[in-house]
Amino acid sequence: MVTTNSYSSMQMRFDEANMKLYDVIGIGFGPANLALAIALQEQGKLTDKVCFIEKQPNFLWHGGMLLDDTTMQISYLKDLVTQRNPTSHFSFTNFLHHQNRLDSYINLKTFYPSRLEFNSYLSWAASHFNDFCHYAEEVTDIIPIIEQNGVEFLAITTRNSEGHEQTRHAKNIILSPGGNAKIPDVFNDVFQHKNVWHSSQYLMNKDKIKPGEKVAVIGAGQSAAEIFVDVQNIPHQPQVDLVFRAGAMKPADSSPFVNEIFDPRYTDLMYQNTPEQRSAFLTEFRNTNYAVVDEPLLNDIYGRLYTQKLKNETRFSIKNNTHIDAATLSGDKICLTLRYGQHNSQFEKYDHMILATGYHYSSRPPLLESVTQWLENDIARDYQLRTVETFKPKIFTQGINEATHGISDSLLSILAIRSAEIANALELS
Numbered sequence: 178m179v180t181t182n183s184y185s186s187m188q189m190r191f192d193e194a195n196m197k198l199y200d201v202i203g204i205g206f207g208p209a210n211l212a213l214a215i216a217l218q219e220q221g222k223l224t225d226k227v228c229f230i231e232k233q234p235n236f237l238w239h240g241g242m243l244l245d246d247t248t249m250q251i252s253y254l255k256d257l258v259t260q261r262n263p264t265s266h267f268s269f270t271n272f273l274h275h276q277n278r279l280d281s282y283i284n285l286k287t288f289y290p291s292r293l294e295f296n297s298y299l300s301w302a303a304s305h306f307n308d309f310c311h312y313a314e315e316v317t318d319i320i321p322i323i324e325q326n327g328v329e330f331l332a333i334t335t336r337n338s339e340g341h342e343q344t345r346h347a348k349n350i351i352l353s354p355g356g357n358a359k360i361p362d363v364f365n366d367v368f369q370h371k372n373v374w375h376s377s378q379y380l381m382n383k384d385k386i387k388p389g390e391k392v393a394v395i396g397a398g399q400s401a402a403e404i405f406v407d408v409q410n411i412p413h414q415p416q417v418d419l420v421f422r423a424g425a426m427k428p429a430d431s432s433p434f435v436n437e438i439f440d441p442r443y444t445d446l447m448y449q450n451t452p453e454q455r456s457a458f459l460t461e462f463r464n465t466n467y468a469v470v471d472e473p474l475l476n477d478i479y480g481r482l483y484t485q486k487l488k489n490e491t492r493f494s495i496k497n498n499t500h501i502d503a504a505t506l507s508g509d510k511i512c513l514t515l516r517y518g519q520h521n522s523q524f525e526k527y528d529h530m531i532l533a534t535g536y537h538y539s540s541r542p543p544l545l546e547s548v549t550q551w552l553e554n555d556i557a558r559d560y561q562l563r564t565v566e567t568f569k570p571k572i573f574t575q576g577i578n579e580a581t582h583g584i585s586d587s588l589l590s591i592l593a594i595r596s597a598e599i600a601n602a603l604e605l606s
């Protein structure tokens with residue numbers, strides 16, 4: 178007898194005769210699952226019983242932030258494969274060779290390609306797996322299929338942009354959803370307004386900024402700094418304020434000894450620590466990745482402000498040491514109550530506000546709600562969620578395990594190695 182659980186509104190049945198049972202379904206097709214597809218292919222495990230599901234209509238790496246003149250914050254040698262297999266077809270170097278740009282790239286003398294070029298590289302790699310990826314489908318539910326002895330499979334439900342729903346069944350899933358926009362509570366009343374965007378939506382909305390308008394960029398990290406510069410470069414020269422709580426924008430520490438924490442071997446060191454040690458470690462190295470800016474960009478911004486002083490202009494300004502006490506709407510204007518120090522408040526009106534306030538990475542995303550009762554509160558070193566014995570499917574997660582596997586987890590640094598570790602752990606029929 179096959180039964181269904183009560184968590185889903187859909188009545189779900191696994192009909193072996195008619196339904197294909199996938200060995201692996203990867204949820205999300207960003208760099209993490211793309212690296213996994215390559216690792217599976219290189220291990221001979223990429224069969225027609227493997228597929229990936231991606232909600233975007235095609236491969237795109239942080240499309241809202243693919244700004245001109247921005248570069249990678251990581252060496253191209255930390256691409257999808259090189260640290261595991263430098264001879265792989267999918268290396269960044271081989272991509273350049275295929276594009277007839279290798280010689281020119283060498284002349285650039287840099288380890289740090291532009292983000293536009295890295296997106297091209299990732300898209301080129303992804304194009305090899307078009308037959309394995311279902312684009313334009315969002316996974317909306319993961320439902321356990323229960324038989325006498327427990328949960329046997331998972332039913333993965335998706336919805337496309339026309340509202341059409343589809344279900345596929347899998348023995349194993351690899352959940353790699355990336356992060357969600359983090360919106361501080363103070364912006365709750367204004368966030369839905371058409372002139373307020375998270376940084377992840379910046380390029381889709383930038384054209385709305387009209388001549389003479391005033392823009393607030395909120396945040397003190399890399400995205401905030403990049404958008405602050407990009408708005409300044411808009412030819413019709415809008416006004417722009419960069420607003421943040423910290424005393425100053427600070428540089429990202431990318432010095433060599435510190436950079437070792439992104440080496441794949443650090444995953445073991447992090448994982449074997451106690452929860453307290455892990456947390457202390459993350460705090461110690463926060464300034465490699467959070468609320469910090471690459472030093473060349475800091476110098477560029479400082480130079481721009483200096484030139485502005487020389488010209489006696491006031492088109493852009495930095496409001497540091499500034500708390501936002503309230504954000505309200507007045508017609509289409511966004512009104513911010515800004516506080517400097519304890520009592521010194523000021524009211525500012527803006528035409529647009531961009532929240533470069535970061536991302537939230539949940540190690541237990543809402544998609545896992547229907548299976549929560551079978552999950553232990555733990556994840557194995559090989560990224561598999563521990564479950565009770567009566568739960569047969571394997572659930573791996575990537576990109577959301579910073580607390581247990583280290584700062585690299587949400588980044589690109591360990592893609593080549595982590596993907597092979599997960600591919601190794603998958604015992605496929």
Ligand SMILES: Cc1cc2nc3c(=O)[nH]c(=O)nc-3n(C[C@H](O)[C@H](O)[C@H](O)COP(=O)(O)OP(=O)(O)OC[C@H]3O[C@@H](n4cnc5c(N)ncnc54)[C@H](O)[C@@H]3O)c2cc1C
Pocket residue numbers: 204205206207208209210230231232233237238239242248249250251314315316317353354355356400575576587588589590
């Ligand atoms: C602007 C920006 C620049 C960055 N630059 C660097 C850098 O230089 N170096 C570095 O190491 N890191 C960088 N990062 C960090 C970034 O997280 C990683 O580069 C990388 O994108 C992580 O890959 P991922 O696959 O884990 O997540 P993502 O790239 O976020 O991919 C997740 C994918 O899952 C899809 N998805 C989510 N939910 C669903 C669902 N329910 N159904 C179907 N599909 C779904 C999403 O559409 C997305 O395509 C940057 C981040 C940003 C925002």
